[in-house]
Amino acid sequence: MKPKNQRLVLVAAAIAAVLAAVLLAMWGLRDRASYFYTPADIAGGKAAEGQAMRLGGMVEQGSIKHLADGVTIRFVVTDGKAQTPVVYRGIVPDLFREGSGAVAEGRLDNGTFVADTILAKHDERYMPPQLGNLAAEHKAGKTLEK
Amino acid sequence: MIAETGLAALWLAAGLAALQFLLMILALRSEAEVSRTMRSVAVVQGVLTLIAFAMLLIVFARSDMSVALVFENSSAVKPFVYKVAGAWGNHEGSMLMWVTILAVAGAFLAILAHRTGERTLLAALGAQALLALGFYAFLLFASNPFARLWPPPPDGQGLNPLLQDPGLAFHPPTLYLGYVGLSVAFSLAVGALLTGEVDSRLGRAMRPWVLGAWLLLTLGITAGSYWAYYELGWGGYWFWDPVENASLMPWLAATALLHSINVLAARGALKAWTMMLAVIAFSMSMVGTFLVRSGILTSVHAFAIDPERGTFLLALLAIYVGAAFVLFAVRGASLKEGAPFELVSRESGLVINNLFLSVILGVVFVGTLYPLFAEAVSGEKMSVGAPYFNAVAGPLALLLAVLVGVGPLLAWRRERRPVIKQLAVPALLGVTALAITIILAPHIHILPRLGFTVAAYLAAASILPLIGRNPLRAPLATWGMVVAHFGIAVALLGMAANAAFTTEKLAIANPGDVLAVGPWQVQLESVTPTAGKNWTAIEAQLRATRGAGIITLAPQMRYFSDPPMETNESAIASFWNGQLYTVVGRQDVSGAWQLRLWWKPFVTLIWAGGGLIALGGALALLGRIWLLFRRRSSAAEWRTERYA
Numbered sequence: 001m002k003p004k005n006q007r008l009v010l011v012a013a014a015i016a017a018v019l020a021a022v023l024l025a026m027w028g029l030r031d032r033a034s035y036f037y038t039p040a041d042i043a044g045g046k047a048a049e050g051q052a053m054r055l056g057g058m059v060e061q062g063s064i065k066h067l068a069d070g071v072t073i074r075f076v077v078t079d080g081k082a083q084t085p086v087v088y089r090g091i092v093p094d095l096f097r098e099g100s101g102a103v104a105e106g107r108l109d110n111g112t113f114v115a116d117t118i119l120a121k122h123d124e125r126y127m128p129p130q131l132g133n134l135a136a137e138h139k140a141g142k143t144l145e146k
Numbered sequence: 147m148i149a150e151t152g153l154a155a156l157w158l159a160a161g162l163a164a165l166q167f168l169l170m171i172l173a174l175r176s177e178a179e180v181s182r183t184m185r186s187v188a189v190v191q192g193v194l195t196l197i198a199f200a201m202l203l204i205v206f207a208r209s210d211m212s213v214a215l216v217f218e219n220s221s222a223v224k225p226f227v228y229k230v231a232g233a234w235g236n237h238e239g240s241m242l243m244w245v246t247i248l249a250v251a252g253a254f255l256a257i258l259a260h261r262t263g264e265r266t267l268l269a270a271l272g273a274q275a276l277l278a279l280g281f282y283a284f285l286l287f288a289s290n291p292f293a294r295l296w297p298p299p300p301d302g303q304g305l306n307p308l309l310q311d312p313g314l315a316f317h318p319p320t321l322y323l324g325y326v327g328l329s330v331a332f333s334l335a336v337g338a339l340l341t342g343e344v345d346s347r348l349g350r351a352m353r354p355w356v357l358g359a360w361l362l363l364t365l366g367i368t369a370g371s372y373w374a375y376y377e378l379g380w381g382g383y384w385f386w387d388p389v390e391n392a393s394l395m396p397w398l399a400a401t402a403l404l405h406s407i408n409v410l411a412a413r414g415a416l417k418a419w420t421m422m423l424a425v426i427a428f429s430m431s432m433v434g435t436f437l438v439r440s441g442i443l444t445s446v447h448a449f450a451i452d453p454e455r456g457t458f459l460l461a462l463l464a465i466y467v468g469a470a471f472v473l474f475a476v477r478g479a480s481l482k483e484g485a486p487f488e489l490v491s492r493e494s495g496l497v498i499n500n501l502f503l504s505v506i507l508g509v510v511f512v513g514t515l516y517p518l519f520a521e522a523v524s525g526e527k528m529s530v531g532a533p534y535f536n537a538v539a540g541p542l543a544l545l546l547a548v549l550v551g552v553g554p555l556l557a558w559r560r561e562r563r564p565v566i567k568q569l570a571v572p573a574l575l576g577v578t579a580l581a582i583t584i585i586l587a588p589h590i591h592i593l594p595r596l597g598f599t600v601a602a603y604l605a606a607a608s609i610l611p612l613i614g615r616n617p618l619r620a621p622l623a624t625w626g627m628v629v630a631h632f633g634i635a636v637a638l639l640g641m642a643a644n645a646a647f648t649t650e651k652l653a654i655a656n657p658g659d660v661l662a663v664g665p666w667q668v669q670l671e672s673v674t675p676t677a678g679k680n681w682t683a684i685e686a687q688l689r690a691t692r693g694a695g696i697i698t699l700a701p702q703m704r705y706f707s708d709p710p711m712e713t714n715e716s717a718i719a720s721f722w723n724g725q726l727y728t729v730v731g732r733q734d735v736s737g738a739w740q741l742r743l744w745w746k747p748f749v750t751l752i753w754a755g756g757g758l759i760a761l762g763g764a765l766a767l768l769g770r771i772w773l774l775f776r777r778r779s780s781a782a783e784w785r786t787e788r789y790a
Contacts, residue, residue, distance in 0.1 A: 006486055010419060010497065017501045021508025028509065029516060029530065036527035054529055056747035070654030090652060091379070091714065091731035091742050097539035105531075 009088060034105065042108065043082035048130055049108045055101040057103075077102065077113070088115040149213050149292040152201030156242075156292075159194035159249060162187050163275040167385045170272020174265070174340065181264060185256040188271050191278070194255025195246040202242055202291055204234040212298035215239060215291050221304040225678045237439060237455075238291035241320060243287040244435065245281040247326040251280065251355075255330050261351040262334065263343045270330075270337030277329055280462040288458045304680075304706070311377055319394040321366035321393055325431035327359025328400060332428035335421045336470055339477040340525040344417045349410030352424065354770050356407055359401040361763035367393050368756030379714035379729045383644070383752055392434035392515040395507060399427035402503040405496045413558060415484035415493055422478070424502070430507070432463050437514070488560040495553035509538045540593050547600045547638060550631050551607025552593045568610055576603030580695035583646075590646040597642030605635035606621040622769025630762025637755025643724075643748035654738040664745025665692040666726055673730070673739055681706045683715070686739060690719065701730040725749050 036054045037047045047053055055077055063076035071090045086104055095106075096102055096118055104115035166187045169180045205213045207230050209222045220229055234243045234666040252274040255267075262270070285291065334352050338344045370393065375383045384390060403423040409416040440456035487493035513530045520526050551572055555565045579602035582597050608631035610618055651663040655670040662668070671687040683704040690697050699717035706713070719726045724747040731740030 007483065013497065013501055014419070014422075014504075014764060017504045022507045024505065024538055024542075025509045025512035025516075028534045029513070030539060032534035033516070033528045033530045034533075036529060051381055052533070055384075066735055069730075070736065071652050071740055091729060103406055121389065 038079040039077055039081050039082040039084040042084050047108055052107055054103055054105050055113050059098050059100060059102050061098050084113050086113040086115055088118055091119055148201050148204050152198040153292040155194045155198040159191045162191040163279040163282060166275035167272050170268055171269045181255055181268060184268055184271055188256035189253045194249040195249040199242055199246040202233050203237055206230055211302055212294055214293045214295045217295055217299055217302045221302040225679050238289045241285055241289050242291050244322055244326060244731050245278060247322055248278050248329055251326055251330050251407040252485040262348050265341045266337045266343045269340040270333040272337040273333040284458050288455050288615050317366060317370050317373055324359045324363030324366055325396055327355055328396060328428040328431050330355040335424035336473060336777060339421055339473050344421060344481050346411050346414040353407050353411055354767060356404050357531045357763055357767045360404050361760050363397045363400055364756060364760040364763060367397055368753050371755050376716050376718055378586055379716045386512050386532045389438055391510055395510055396427060396430040396434055398431045398503050398507040402500045403427045405499050409493050409496050413485050415487060417484045417627050418478040422474060425474060429467045436463050446723050453722045460494045490561045492558045495556045498549060499553060502542060506539050506542050544596055544600050547604055547634055550634060552602050554611045554627060569607060572603045572606035575606050586644060594642040594646040597638050601635045601639040601642060605632060608632040608635060626762040626766030626769060629765060630759045633755045633758025633762060636758055638749025640755055642746050644746050647747045649745045651743040653741060654734050655741050656738045661743060663743040666690050666745055668743055688728055690726055699728050701728045703730055720750055723747060
C-alpha cells in the first residue's frame with residue numbers, strides 16, 4: 001500500500017468501527033433495554049404483560065408473606081399512588097426489608113410481578129439507578145419526621 | 147493538627163502543579179533551561195500528596211471523629227485494618243487517593259523518563275500537572291477530605307459492612323493505579339502532539355506505563371469480579387453493572403492501546419492512531435471516575451441534588467477530553483506518515499484487534515450511558531443489562547478471540563507464508579470440542595457452546611509463537627504474550643463451563659436434612675449463633691460429600707449494628723473441577739432455614755484466566771525493563787525490534 005492510501009484506509013476503518021459500534025448498539029438496545037416502571041405506571045396500563053422490565057418502589061409495611069415452601073415470598077411494592085404485588089423465589093438481598101426501596105427485575109403475569117432478581121446495593125453510595133429520587137424523597141421524609 | 151497538615155500539603159501540591167504547568171509553557175515558548183526545576187517540582191508535588199494521603203490514613207487509623215469524613219464513614223469498634231482501608235472506601239478519600247497516584251505517577255515520569263525527547267517530556271509533565279491541578283481544585287473546593295466537625299461526635303456512623311472485606315483493601319487501589327497509570331500515556335501523547343515528536347522512541351517510552359496500568363486494571367477487574375462473586379452471595383461473577391463497566395471501558399481501551407503501541411514502538415507506524423487511543427484510554431478512566439463518583443449513576447435527579455460535585459467532575463472531563471481531542475485534530479493530521487505495511491501483516495492484525503476492541507468499547511459505552519441519556523432527554527427510565535451486553539459484546543469477543551490465535555503468527559510489514567496451515571491443529575481441536583459439546587450436552591445455549599469451541603482452539607493457537615523455536619531463547623515479551631493469550635482461553639473455558647453446567651438448589655432445610663446439588667449431597671448439620679468484633683451472625687454447619695470424603699462449610703448471615711445491615715457470607719469449597727458455593731438465608735416461619743447451593747464446574751478458571759492474563763502483562767513488563775537496563779548499560783544503538 002502507498003503511504004497515502006494507508007492513511008486513508010486506516011481512517012476509513014476507524015470510521016467504519018465507530019459506525020458499526022453505534023449501529024450494533026442501536027440494534028441491541030431496541031429490544032433488550034428493560035424499561036423501568038413504578039406501580040403507578042403499571043396501574044395506568046403502561047407496561048405490557050410478559051415483557052422484561054424493572055419494577056421499583058418501596059416495599060409496603062407489613063406486606064411480606066412467606067409461602068409454605070420457605071423460599072418464595074410475596075410482597076407489595078408501592079410508590080404512594082398504586083400497589084403492585086410481587087412474587088419472588090430466592091434469598092432476598094441483604095438490604096431488602098419492609099419500608100425500604102427495592103428494584104425487581106422480571107415480568108408481569110396477570111397483574112402480579114414475577115421477579116427473577118431483586119437488586120442489592122453495590123457500593124457505599126450506590127443505588128440501583130432508577131431508585132435515586134424515591135430514596136431521596138424517602139430520606140427527606142425521614143428527616144422531616146425527626 | 148494532622149488533618150490541617152494534610153490540607154496544607156494538598157494546597158502546596160496544588161500550587162506546585164500550577165507552577166509546573168507555567169514552567170512547561172515557558173519551556174515550550176522559549177528555550178529556557180527549566181528541565182531540572184520542572185523535574186524537581188514534579189517530585190516534590192508527588193511527595194506532598196503522599197503526605198496528605200498519609201495524614202488521611204492517620205486520622206482514620208486513630209478514629210478521629212472530629213474529622214467529618216471519619217465520622218461519616220468509620221466507627222471506633224471496627225477492626226483496625228478496615229479503619230485504615232475505610233480511608234478510601236468513600237468519595238473524598240478515594241478522590242484523594244486518585245490525585246495522590248496521579249501526582250506520584252508524574253513524579254516517577256520525571257525521574258524515569260529518559261527515552262523521549264526532552265521537550266516532549268517537559269510538555270508531558272506540564273500536561274500531567276494540568277490534569278492534577280483540576281483534581282486538586284475538585285478536592286479543595288468540592289470534596290475536602292479534611293473538613294472538621296465541631297463539637298466532635300462520640301462515635302462514627304460506620305462503614306458499609308459489604309466493604310468490610312479484604313477485597314476492599316486491595317481492589318480500589320489496584321484499579322486506581324491502573325486508571326491513573328493511563329494518565330501518563332495520556333500526558334505523553336499530549337506532550338508528543340505538542341512537540342510533534344511522535345516516533346518509535348515515544349512508543350517505547352510509553353509502553354511500560356501502558357503495560358503497568360493495563361496489568362493493574364486486569365488484576366483489579368479480576369479481583370473485583372471475585373469479590374462480587376463471593377461477597378454479594380448471588381453466585382455471579384459479572385453483572386454488567388455500570389460500576390463494573392466503568393472499569394471495563396478503560397481496560398478495553400488500554401488493551402487496544404497496548405497492542406497498537408507495539409506497532410509504534412517496533413515499526414514507527416500507526417502514529418496518529420496510537421495517540422488517539424492513548425487519549426481515549428485515559429478519557430475512559432475519567433469517564434469511569436465520573437460515573438462512579440459524581441452520583442449520576444444513582445439517577446440524573448440525584449445528580450441534581452448534589453450538583454456541585456457532578457458538574458465539577460463533568461466540567462473537568464469535558465475540558466481535558468475536549469482539549470486533547472482539539473489538540474489531536476489540529477496536530478494529528480500533520481504527523482509524519484508512518485512506516486508502510488501490507489494488508490496481510492502483523493500491523494494489519496493489530497489494527498483489526500484494535501477495531502474489534504474499539505467496537506466492543508463502543509457498544510459497552512453506549513449501553514452504559516444510554517439510560518442516563520434517555521432519562522435526561524425524554525425522562526424515560528430504563529436499564530440496560532446482561533441481555534444487551536451478552537448479545538452484543540459476546541459474539542464480538544468470541545470473534546476477537548478467534549483472531550487472537552492468528553495475529554501473533556504474522557510477520558511485521560508483510561506476510562508471505564501460508565500462516566493458515568499452522569492453525570490446522572488448533573482448528574481441529576476447536577471442532578472436536580464443538581462435537582463433544584453437541585454429543586454430551588445437546589441443550590446448552592449457543593454462546594457457551596461456541597465458548598468451548600473457541601477456548602479449545604485458542605488454547606492451542608496461543609502457544610504457536612513458541613513452537614518451532616527454542617522456547618527458552620524466546621524474549622520475555624513473547625512469553626508474556628503467549629501466557630496472556632492462553633489466559634484468555636482459560637477464562638473463556640471457565641465462563642462457558644459456568645454458563646452451561648452450573649446447577650442450583652434453593653430450598654429450606656431443617657438440621658439433619660440432605661439436599662442434592664450437582665454431584666453433591668449436602669447435609670445441614672446445625673445452625674448456631676456466632677459473633678465477630680462488630681457483628682453477630684448465625685452460622686450454618688454443612689457437611690457435603692460426593693462419594694468419597696466429607697467436607698464442611700459454614701456460610702453465615704451476619705448482622706452489623708453500625709450501620710444496621712445484614713450480609714450473606716457465602717462459604718465456598720474449591721476443587722480442581724469447580725466450586726461448591728453455599729449461602730444460608732433466613733429462618734422460615736416453620737423454623738427451617740433457607741439454603742441456596744450451587745455447583746459451578748470449572749468456575750475458578752475465570753479468575754485463573756484473569757490472573758494468567760495479568761501474569762502475561764507482568765512478564766512482558768519485566769522483559770521490557772530488563773531490555774532497557776541491558777541496552778542502557780551497553781549503550782548500544784537502538785535497533786529495530788523483532789521480538790516475536
